[in-house]
Amino acid sequence: GAVVSQHPSWVICKSGTSVKIECRSLDFQATTMFWYRQFPKQSLMLMATSNEGSKATYEQGVEKDKFLINHASLTLSTLTVTSAHPEDSSFYICSASGGEPMDYGYTFGSGTRLTVV
C-alpha cells in the first residue's frame, strides 16, 4: 500500500530559529501533497496544497512567508517553519495522493510534534 514517511516525528527548537519538516512518498509518486496543522483536541486544519514543480497554494490566514513549502520532486515535500515562536507549537501532518483522491486515495504521514521554547 501507499506509504508516506514524515520526519522528524518530534522536534524542539528555540524561539526565532527555523525548523524543516520532510514528507516523502515511499512507494508512489505524489502529484499533490498537503500540509495540515492540528492543535490539541482539535481537528486537522489544511495549511497549504503543494504540487510538484509549482508554488504552493496557501489557505486563507496562513502566512506563506512563515510556512515555506517546497515540493521539488514527486516524492518529497518540505515545510519550513521560519522564525518559530511558541504559538507555532503544534502537530504538523502531511498527506499525499498519486492522483485523484477518489481513485488513488489520500495517505497521511505520522505527523511531527513541534515545540518552540
Place this chain on the structure above:
Amino acid sequence: GESVGLHLPTLSVQEGDNSIINCAYSNSASDYFIWYKQESGKGPQFIIDIRSNMDKRQGQRVTVLLNKTVKHLSLQIAATQPGDSAVYFCAEWGAAGNKLTFGGGTRVLVKP
C-alpha cells in the same frame, strides 16, 4: 462537518457493542467522503470511503452510510474492540475545491 471544535465529543462504548459515529456536512457539492481513525500522536489512518453517488458501503467490521437529503454521514463499527479506541474524523472532498476538509472529530472510548 467543517468546523473546528474546541472540544471533542466522546462516545463511550462497551466492548463487543456496536458504535455509531455521526457527521454532518453543509455543502451538497461534496463529491467524496472519507472516515479516518487517529490514535494519539499519530497521523490519520484511512478506514473507509464513499462516493456521493452511493448511500452505503461496507468494509471489514465497518459500514459507512450517506444520506444526501439531510447531509449526514455515519460510521458504524461492529463488535467494537479496545483497539478501536481513538478519535474518528469524517472528511469531505470537493465542496471547497480540490482539497480534503475535516470535520470536528469524535473520541471513541471502549470500556472492557
